[in-house]
Amino acid sequence: MxxxxxxxxxxxxxxxxxxxxxxxxxxxxxxxxxxxxxxxxxxxxxxxxxxxxxxxxxxxxxxxxxxxxxxxxxxxxxxxxxxxxxxxxxxxxxxxxxxxxxxxxxxxxxxxxxxxxxxxxxxxxPIAANTTYAVFDLLRPVAGETIVIHGAAGGVGTVAVQIAVDLGLRVIATASEANQDYLRDLGAEPTVYGPGLVDRLRTLAPDGVDLGYDVSGHGGSAILVELLGGPSRVATIADYTASDIGVPFVQGVETEKIAGRLTAAATLAAAGKLTxxxxxxxxxxxxxxxxxxxxxxxxxxxxxxxx
The missing domain is CATH 3.90.180.10 (Medium-chain alcohol dehydrogenases, catalytic domain)
Structure with a gap:
């Protein structure tokens, strides 16, 4: 062979x-x-x-x-x-x-x-799209709702922002100062990490945030729980300890769903909506x-x- x-x-x-x-x-x-x-x-x-x-x-x-x-x-x-x-x-x-x-x-x-x-x-x-669709299967977003994606400039975050935009969500995304314009170009409303983040997010969304997606860890789940007032519509793919505060760690391992999720992402990519x-x-x-x-x-x- x-x-x-x-x-x-x-x-x-x-x-x-x-x-x-x-x-x-x-x-x-x-x-x-x-x-x-x-x-x-x-x-x-x-x-x-x-x-x-x-x-x-x-x-x-x-x-x-x-x-x-x-x-x-x-x-x-x-x-x-x-x-x-x-x-x-x-x-x-x-x-x-x-x-x-x-x-x-x-x-x-x-x-x-x-x-x-x-x-x-x-x-x-594949992994970025599969895990993001798995998170959305769990959180069940509805078009018009507001989501905060924490740590949005990397590979997974980039995919998550674009899928969320395609689903009709208002997307607020956190990243470093250097990545603010990048996230804006993807269709998100960006803000920077660091002290005062919860206050900045509340200023951006005075009527409240519906969903939280922690991509990067580094305490992001706790910030999102504080912002939303509870963990019920928060998920992480980066922090195994978040279960201590009621936030599920999502791996997207439901084999029977992977092909469909990848097909959805590939279709968006082919249409120029996901890059x-x-x-x-x-x-x-x-x-x-x-x-x-x-x-x-x-x-x-x-x-x-x-x-």
Missing amino acids: GTYRAVEFGEYGEPEVLRVVDRDIVEPGPGQVRVRVRAAGVNPVDWKIRSGLLAAHRPTEFPSVPGGDVAGVVEAVGADVTGYEVGSEVLGAVGNGGYAEVVVTDVATLALKPAEVAWEQAAAL IPIAGTFPLAEAPATHHLSQDGHVRGKLIIVP
Whole structure:
């Protein structure tokens, strides 16, 4: 069958524990396809897993290949697969294994990639879109309501703002001073982090805020609970401790919903309603550099690995 190159780590540690290795190509099983990866997205959760920061919540079996966001071409199809064939162009939220030339995944994690969407854009979408739609499944926004998205300039926040705008929400978004115009261009009303944030948000929305979506952590859930007067319509994808104040941590792991969510996001992208700035593209060998950049926390948009 041959081999393929992948980035793996065999222990928790700094980005330098990531190394490129050769792995044996395997055939997809029932309900699976093998995808030749054209681009893979880098997410903050990748370095949090690699560093051991999430070991208590998401234990890792070593050696592990990081990367949940991929886009590529189906090159082999397992039994009982419908809707995909050799040559199908796809994007997927595959869980892990994305920093590689090849990934085998369940078709439930995939959607067809529209021809209008570039490979890097397709690889930037899956996790951000899937988790955002999962948050909205939980919070049930109604057009005309006001949402605060905390930490909105990164890859997930960028997607969240645009999906919220598409759903007809008024979007107030927090980010650094340098990202205010960027968020305004996405259709949000921006304000900066830091002391006095709750007061600034109340000034922007004197009639109140209906929903809160914490993308970045750093105490954002507590701020949103204070703003809304309770946790009932607040969710986080960045703070595992938020459950202590009644805020659910959303992972978007309902497999039966992933394909539909990705299809919705891909449709928006094809229509020009959902786009993500690509902060940089890197070969497999430079995966450690992507983790250093992601850990610094100042990436606007998405880092992409191109095998």
